[in-house]
Amino acid sequence: MTLPASSAARRKNHEEPTLNRSLERGVEILRAFRPGADLLGNGELAERTGLSRATVSRLAQTLVQCGLLEHDAAHRAYRLAAPVLSFAHAMRSGSTILQIAAPMMRTAAEKLRVNVGLAVADREEMVYLESIRYNRKVSLRSVVAGQRVPIELTSLGRAYLCAVSEPQRRELMTRIGQQRLSGWKAIREEILAAVQLFARKGHCTASWQPEVVAIAIPIVTPVGSIYVLNMSVTTQQSVLEIESELSAPLKALAEKITDSVRRLD
Numbered sequence: 001m002t003l004p005a006s007s008a009a010r011r012k013n014h015e016e017p018t019l020n021r022s023l024e025r026g027v028e029i030l031r032a033f034r035p036g037a038d039l040l041g042n043g044e045l046a047e048r049t050g051l052s053r054a055t056v057s058r059l060a061q062t063l064v065q066c067g068l069l070e071h072d073a074a075h076r077a078y079r080l081a082a083p084v085l086s087f088a089h090a091m092r093s094g095s096t097i098l099q100i101a102a103p104m105m106r107t108a109a110e111k112l113r114v115n116v117g118l119a120v121a122d123r124e125e126m127v128y129l130e131s132i133r134y135n136r137k138v139s140l141r142s143v144v145a146g147q148r149v150p151i152e153l154t155s156l157g158r159a160y161l162c163a164v165s166e167p168q169r170r171e172l173m174t175r176i177g178q179q180r181l182s183g184w185k186a187i188r189e190e191i192l193a194a195v196q197l198f199a200r201k202g203h204c205t206a207s208w209q210p211e212v213v214a215i216a217i218p219i220v221t222p223v224g225s226i227y228v229l230n231m232s233v234t235t236q237q238s239v240l241e242i243e244s245e246l247s248a249p250l251k252a253l254a255e256k257i258t259d260s261v262r263r264l265d
Contacts, residue, residue, distance in 0.1 A: 025051060026059050030068065030084070034148075039077040088146060095129065097219075097227060100260045102130050108231075108253050109134035114246065115232045116253075117143065119156045124176050125149065126156040126228065152176050152187050155206040155216035156228045161191060162198040163218035163226045169195075203250065205243050211235060213242040217254045221261055229254050 032040060032048040040048070045056045060078050063069040069078045092098055098118070105116040109132040116134075119126040125148040133143065143149075151157030151172070161169050173191065177184045194204045203217045214232035221227070231246045 022059070025049070025055065026063060029056065029059050029063060030080070033080050038079050039072060039075055040079075041075070041077040045078070092129070092145065096264065097221070097225075097257070097261060098129055100264075101227075101229075101257045102132075104253060104256055104260075105130060105132050105229075108249065112231070112246070112249060115143070117156070117230045117232070119149075119228050119230070121151065121157070121160050121226065121228075122148070124151055124172070124179065126151055126154060126160065129227070150208075152180070152191060153206065153208040155204045155214040155232075156230050158191055158194040158204040158206060159198070159216035159218045159228045159230070160226060162195055162204060163220060163228075201247065203243075203247055205239050207239050213237065213239050215243055215246050215250055217250055219254050219258055219261075221258075229257070 028049040109116040131143040216230035
């Protein structure tokens with residue numbers, strides 16, 4: 001069986017002497033659960049993680065005993081257990097940048113009547129740490145903390161790609177390209193154009209969903225952690241119009257957050 005790029009990379013990591021293989025594989029079991037897939041059997045978990053069914057079965061039973069998974073005997077499958085949610089709460093309540101950024105983001109959202117989000121990268125996706133929805137137009141689209149979006153399609157992801165080193169960007173784009181079945185050539189060109197835009201203007205824009213335009217800027221902390229801040233609206237205005245309208249307030253908000261983080265060090 002040919003493993004997906006992410007699975008192959010994980011298998012390579014298993015050979016690192018400092019890593020605990022069982023722990024890492026257990027984490028991969030937990031990572032396999034995504035919205036829309038609340039119940040996963042051994043076969044589905046094996047497919048998603050690249051692990052054997054026997055390994056999946058052993059690890060899943062251990063996670064059940066630890067209280068992190070629940071076993072649904074009727075469906076012969078597993079679901080995440082409630083204690084997993086407490087990890088997210090502990091992370092959010094203990095995050096210094098969230099404590100600093102969230103009030104500022106809410107103020108900006110209310111003043112400008114836009115959506116404001118803060119996200120970090122996780123493998124080939126961006127994960128929202130905070131999402132304040134205050135759109136000028138009622139929309140069915142809902143984004144919440146913990147939600148994942150593609151790096152390659154979003155302003156968040158493209159701003160992240162602009163913030164990392166050139167070797168890191170190439171390596172990540174290679175992984176994304178290996179996972180995409182079609183359309184990668186055009187998306188790659190869009191990303192390269194975004195890198196050029198960032199070099200000139202310091203931000204990235206994207207409109208990957210109908211009538212939704214977003215603009216994003218990276219925030220790099222003194223210790224080198226990369227967060228990405230964005231503003232988005234549901235609108236019929238062009239990307240250039242929204243860019244002209246939101247680039248200055250987005251930059252001002254990012255600078256305010258960055259200055260507040262630096263003062264803590």
